[in-house]
Amino acid sequence: MSKQASAAIWLWLAVAVFVLDIATKQLAEMLLVYAQPVEILPVLNFTLLYNPGAAFSFLADQSGWQRWFFTAIKLAVSIMLIVWITRLPRTLLWLPAALALILGGALGNLFDRVLFGHVIDFISVHWQNAYFPAFNLADSAISIGAVMMVVDVIRETWHDWRQRR
Template sequence: MRKWLVVAALVIVIDQITKLLVQSHFQFGELYAIIPGCFSLTLTYNPGAAFSFLADAGGWQRYFFTALALGVSAFIVFTLRKHHQQTRFSFALALIMGGALGNVIDRLAYHHVIDFILVYWKNWYYPAFNVADSAICIGAALLVIDSIARPQHTREKTL
């Protein structure tokens, strides 16, 4: 199980380093085009959840999402103990836990999550996100792939 905790820790470290780098080199809202017309770096703050869900809720959401992420992380550790030998499943959970805890650090330290990756095309913009968000999405996608690819008899044992 230790290797999955290391994966989660690496996600947290990479997430926090990238956020510190962006914070130290960008002003809020500043935009730097990496691939003009589709990919930029920017510094934004998100007090809510994904896609700024509940961003204007008055502050209680910070505690709610922190508690939720900590609870999910505890559940993931419990699940990893039982299923650490299932590589894809455990890797997915480790990514989700690392991403969730990376954003918890932001919520506790700054009262918002730092986002900086901006993907867009012409007038369409995907909401800014960060490494932690990416890890959560990749982990979720891997869970779906794992549930489809795993034989039926092992799916029932996972839950």
Template sequence: MELAMNEQVTGSKLKWLWLAVLVVALDLGTKAMATALLTYGNPVPVIPMFNLTLLHNTGAAFSFLAGAAGWQRWFFVTLALVVSVVLVGWLRNLRRHETRSAISIVLILGGALGNVYDRVVHGYVVDFLHFYWQDWHFPAFNLADTAITIGAAMMILDMFRKPADPGTPANGSE
């Protein structure tokens, strides 16, 4: 009875893990296609301001620590795995009405795991989405990075949402 009561309060948001699996599958699939179809470092114009350019990132966001001696690979793998465990714990403890939070968490989780796979298997993250404006080039990224960014933006925006009524959930409905 107590377990059933707790389930009603928390609403088991673990059911959203399918979205993390989808993010990983799409990310790894697009990275495999980019690796198979693109030549490293050779931009393929798609539309003005956007190329597909295969690049390998041994660092983190914006190539942070890319020039380090190699220790960063396992540091980022460990960090991402620890964050993933924390995210699953957080997801597990969400309340029934916190659906938006669940979605943002699993987007971040899926993106982190997609990039962890690359680091473990290849020693670098495969990037291929390349935006630019004239001579300014945004660092190349991938679908995992996109999912992480969308999930983080959702979390940040959610922090600014205020419930209309104290009895109304802040994070929307299920």
């Protein structure tokens, strides 16, 4: 490792996402009745649901092997993200923040999968009778982090292109 300061300071954001995700899921478990929606806004319900599959319930109908498969993937990705963040220079802001959001979300869902065998979802967005798959704070952090990474790539590509002109 170089003598340059590391972006590992951003790991606090991953911890914050993890803690908030677990706290909101536990609140959902305590305050909501499974599969009974509570309307928050005309397009937003809180509905306690369990997802044994991956994103958008992918492979949720399988016999149970997916629990350990997704656990292994999330663990490997989490380790990779920690290494990546610690190798980034501290002067960077956007990329380590994006990676930390993804890491915190991945760890939040990993926690559920290991402890319960499923991920706890409770945010349900819909328009009339068209429902988006239920999700949680971890899923939101992962999605925001992924969008931030795309923006970072576009920004870097644009910067490199302008430098070559």
